[in-house]
Amino acid sequence: MSKAANTPFYLAGVPLVAVGAAFAAIGAAGQTxxxxxxxxxxxxxxxxxxxxxxxNRRQA
Known part of the structure; x- marks a missing residue:
């Protein structure tokens, strides 16, 4: 049984995109x-x- 995470790129990427999208919405409101x-x-x-x-495409 492997203890390695199966999706480490997703676990790191999704929060960055989510917070980035929130910051982009605030930035679009005028806060450069x-x-x-x-x-x-x-x-x-x-x-x-x-x-x-x-x-994942290479492993499949």
């Missing part, structure tokens, strides 16, 4: 600092999700 922070959270979050998808 939140907009830049949203980019900083969304880009790594999406990258982790894509890496997780590619990893």
């Amino acid at each position: 600092a939140f907009g830049w922070t949203a980019i900083g959270l969304l880009v790594p979050g999406v990258a982790l999700l894509v890496a997780g998808i590619w990893r």
